Amino acid sequence: MRRFFLATLFMIAAIFPAHAFAMRVIDFSDFRLPGEGAIALPVTESETLTGVAAAVDEVTGGSLSMALTEADFSGTPGDTLTLFGVRPYSRIDLVGVGSETLDRVAAENFGGRVASLNDGSSGTHLYILWQGLERDPGANASRVALGFLLGDYRFDRYREDRTDPTARGKVTILGDDPAAAGQFQEDLAHVASSVYLARDLVSEPANVIYPQSFVERVRDSFEGVDNIRIRVLDEKDLERNGMGAHLGVGKGSARPPRLLAIEYRGAGDEPPLVLAGKGITFDSGGISLKDGNGMGRMKADMTGAAVVSATVLASALRGSRTNLVALAALAENMPGSRATRPGDVLTSMSGKTIEIKSTDAEGRLVLSDAVWYAQQQYSPDVLIDVATLTGSVSRAVGEGYSGLFSNDDALAEQLTAAARQAGEPTWRLPLDPLHYDQISSDIADVLNGSSGRAGASTGAAFIGSFIEEGQQWAHFDIAGVDYQEEPLPTVPKGYSGYGIRMLDEYIRENREP
Numbered sequence: 001m002r003r004f005f006l007a008t009l010f011m012i013a014a015i016f017p018a019h020a021f022a023m024r025v026i027d028f029s030d031f032r033l034p035g036e037g038a039i040a041l042p043v044t045e046s047e048t049l050t051g052v053a054a055a056v057d058e059v060t061g062g063s064l065s066m067a068l069t070e071a072d073f074s075g076t077p078g079d080t081l082t083l084f085g086v087r088p089y090s091r092i093d094l095v096g097v098g099s100e101t102l103d104r105v106a107a108e109n110f111g112g113r114v115a116s117l118n119d120g121s122s123g124t125h126l127y128i129l130w131q132g133l134e135r136d137p138g139a140n141a142s143r144v145a146l147g148f149l150l151g152d153y154r155f156d157r158y159r160e161d162r163t164d165p166t167a168r169g170k171v172t173i174l175g176d177d178p179a180a181a182g183q184f185q186e187d188l189a190h191v192a193s194s195v196y197l198a199r200d201l202v203s204e205p206a207n208v209i210y211p212q213s214f215v216e217r218v219r220d221s222f223e224g225v226d227n228i229r230i231r232v233l234d235e236k237d238l239e240r241n242g243m244g245a246h247l248g249v250g251k252g253s254a255r256p257p258r259l260l261a262i263e264y265r266g267a268g269d270e271p272p273l274v275l276a277g278k279g280i281t282f283d284s285g286g287i288s289l290k291d292g293n294g295m296g297r298m299k300a301d302m303t304g305a306a307v308v309s310a311t312v313l314a315s316a317l318r319g320s321r322t323n324l325v326a327l328a329a330l331a332e333n334m335p336g337s338r339a340t341r342p343g344d345v346l347t348s349m350s351g352k353t354i355e356i357k358s359t360d361a362e363g364r365l366v367l368s369d370a371v372w373y374a375q376q377q378y379s380p381d382v383l384i385d386v387a388t389l390t391g392s393v394s395r396a397v398g399e400g401y402s403g404l405f406s407n408d409d410a411l412a413e414q415l416t417a418a419a420r421q422a423g424e425p426t427w428r429l430p431l432d433p434l435h436y437d438q439i440s441s442d443i444a445d446v447l448n449g450s451s452g453r454a455g456a457s458t459g460a461a462f463i464g465s466f467i468e469e470g471q472q473w474a475h476f477d478i479a480g481v482d483y484q485e486e487p488l489p490t491v492p493k494g495y496s497g498y499g500i501r502m503l504d505e506y507i508r509e510n511r512e513p
Contacts, residue, residue, distance in 0.1 A: 023192070024120055024152060026145050026171045028181040031131040033059055038091035038122075038169070040114040041129040043068070045075035045099040051132035053094075060086050068094070075099075077106070078489075080117055090124055093117045102135035105423040107143035112151025112489035114144075119152075120168035130175040141173045141180035142188050149192040150490035155203040190317035191504060194310040197221055198497035201306040202482070206282035206299040211250070211258040211330035214281060214302065218260065218309050218328070225316045227266055233259040243369040245348040249362045250331035252286055252339025257331035259370065261377075262309055264316045264324040272323035273511055274380040275312065275503065276370040278363040278387035279305030279330035286333045286359030287341050300495055301363065303482040304386040305330060307499040314504050322511040325378050329366035333359070345444050349373060350466050355441040357449030363387050364448060364462040371473075372466050382411065385463060386476045386499050392455030393429075394480025401427040402481050402498065405460035406474040407467065415474055418506035423490070424498055426476065430454075435461040 033055055043053045049065055057064035063086045067073075073081050079096030086092055095113045097106060111128070118126055128148070130141050148171065156162040173180075201209055201217060209217065215232055222228050235256040238247050243259070250257030260279075263272075280301035284290060290298065305328035312326040340346065344356045346365070350372045354365065367385055374383055393403040402419075404426040406412040412428050419426040438452035439462050446465050450458035460475045467473045481498045484491045491498075 023149055023196075024168050024171050026148070026173065026184070028141055028145075028173050028175065028184070031129070031174045031176050033129075034089075034127045034174070036088055036090070037125040037127055038093070038118060039089050039127045039129060040093040040095065040118065042097040042110055042133060043073070043075040043079075043094050044097055044133070052129045056092070056129075059088070064092070077109070078113075080113060082117055091118070097133070102133055102139045104136065104138040104143045107135065107139035108147030108150070108423065109489035111144035111147030115148045115151035116487065116489070116492070119163070120171070121163065122169060123167055124169045126169050126171045128171065128173045130173055140177040140183070141175040142177070142184040144173055145180075145184045146188040146192055147490050150195060151492065153196060153199055153492055155200065155494060187318045191314050191501065193317070194314035195497040195500050197313060198303070198306040198310040198500060199495050202300045202303050202495040202497070204299070206332070209299070209302070210255040210281045210332055211279070212255065214279065214305070214328065214330055215258055215260050218262070221313060222262065222316070225313070226319070227264055228316055229263040229265075231261040231263070233261070238369075241349055241373065242347065242351075243349045243373070244346045245354055245365040246329060246331065246369040248340040248344070248346040248356075249280070249286075249333055249365050252336035253332035253334040254336070255281075255332050257366075259373070260305070260309070260326075260328040260330060262312050262326040262328075264312050264320075266315070266320050266324075267322045270323050271381040272325050272378055273507065274325045274327065274374040274378050274383045275308035276327040276329065276367060276374055276383065276385040277304035277306070277308035278302065278367055278385070278389065279328045280363055280366070281330060281332050283333045283360070283362065284335060286339050286362060287335050288358040288360040289335055290360060297483065300482060301388050302328075302330065303388050303478060303495070303498075307386050307478070307497065307503070310497065311500050311503045311507075314500060315507055320507060320511075321513055322507060324507070325374070325380070327370045327374055329370040331362070331366055333362045348466065352446055352465065353444040355444035355447045357447050361448045361459070363389050364459055367463050368466045371463060375468055375471060380471075382472045382474075383467070384415075384474045384476070384503070386478060386503075388479040388482050389477045390456045390459045390479055392459070393477040396429060396456055397427045397480065399480050401425050403456050403477040404428045404474060405431045405457070405464070405477070407431070407464065408472045408474070411472050411474055414510050415502070415506055418509060419502040421509075422501040422505040424481075424502040426502070429457060429460075431457055431460050431464065436465065439465070
């Protein structure tokens with residue numbers, strides 16, 4: 001039997017950071033019906049079993065069709081059914097894929113659903129059957145593998161009953177995609193590892209991940225990666241650069257702020273795409289103290305910084321032919337004796353003064369200095385920031401979309417298309433002169449609050465106040481999608497790492513020759 005690719009344990013260790021949750025070994029082989037073990041297969045929505053499902057039904061003596069009838073399994077997307085001890089298999093996992101032509105997101109969702117059904121704890125070899133379906137060319141076995149890894153993620157390192165990675169069963173995808181193994185090894189495996197990195201960073205408690213340890217964790221993840229330069233601005237550097245807004249957020253904490261710059265050069269002297277991320281490693285609200293309910297989740301207020309760092313990692317690992325910079329604006333927002341107070345005025349790197357209405361509107365402060373620094377230091381042709389900025393955004397677009405704001409219609413359309421293609425949808429929200437008017441201050445240049453009710457738009461307007469004329473810019477507010485309460489096929493319950501696949505797709509489609 002010809003093998004396309006074998007993902008050995010050595011290869012997995014080489015691709016994925018040592019701190020990441022150990023992933024199951026995946027290999028790819030020509031299609032065949034296994035004679036034993038556990039199998040997982042797609043079932044289309046039709047009156048009779050077709051394709052691989054029909055073949056499995058024949059091998060099992062009609063047991064499959066009988067079980068589907070009894071369980072009223074229709075094959076609609078999201079339907080799942082698990083059968084045990086149907087000879088010759090120890091386990092059969094059935095996943096509905098509907099009746100439409102499958103695209104790459106559907107392939108990833110299938111893989112993620114398989115992972116959610118079979119966690120490998122039995123140690124049994126799992127065979128995933130992916131053959132004979134109506135699907136787009138991009139919906140190949142490598143996409144199934146990516147979805148499987150994304151759906152298989154867990155963060156259990158602090159639990160006594162955590163999974164032993166060495167005891168988990170092996171996974172083989174049996175299909176008819178000769179290029180799938182290479183695409184996975186050389187490309188999509190890096191996307192998965194980057195999503196894992198971001199989810200790990202965000203899931204860690206705030207006593208483990210704070211500004212300096214964030215820097216160290218990310219630096220370790222880039223160890224040995226080609227064309228990377230990492231620079232770190234400490235509090236003295238921030239002061240020398242006049243970054244009073246960033247410094248003002250971190251003044252109340254014993255853990256000083258940092259600005260992490262990850263520079264990837266893959267395209268000569270072309271202007272870079274700069275990605276700036278909000279990196280509040282814990283947000284108590286500062287003097288404007290938050291309610292205690294749910295405050296523990298504020299360890300994740302650095303999701304934007306994790307996402308932009310991991311996005312550059314994915315591009316660098318696959319050797320993307322573009323220039324990228326990730327800026328992680330890191331600080332811990334605490335109510336210490338030196339903390340910034342409501343009513344204070346801070347001076348940003350741009351020279352604009354900022355009246356503090358609430359110390360709990362801190363993300364826009366660190367980003368105001370980060371985006372200004374990006375423009376002065378790197379002269380990007382496109383600047384994108386990512387932040388868990390406002391609760392208002394989820395009230396505007398719900399929990400299935402991020403909020404997108406931009407000063408450039410073409411850029412907004414490119415990002416929206418990339419988000420849709422990657423399965424991480426976004427919705428463009430208004431950013432008008434009215435929103436800029438609503439952040440005016442009586443005593444300073446700008447107020448870090450607003451007089452209006454459109455909090456997501458006025459938050460974007462605040463950051464937009466530090467964008468120079470002519471600079472293409474977009475802002476993603478991901479506060480409604482950074483945590484998944486109800487699991488999705490490729491996002492288990494918990495922190496999602498939302499935005500990496502979307503930005504990665506934008507880079508592929510719009511930044512690479």
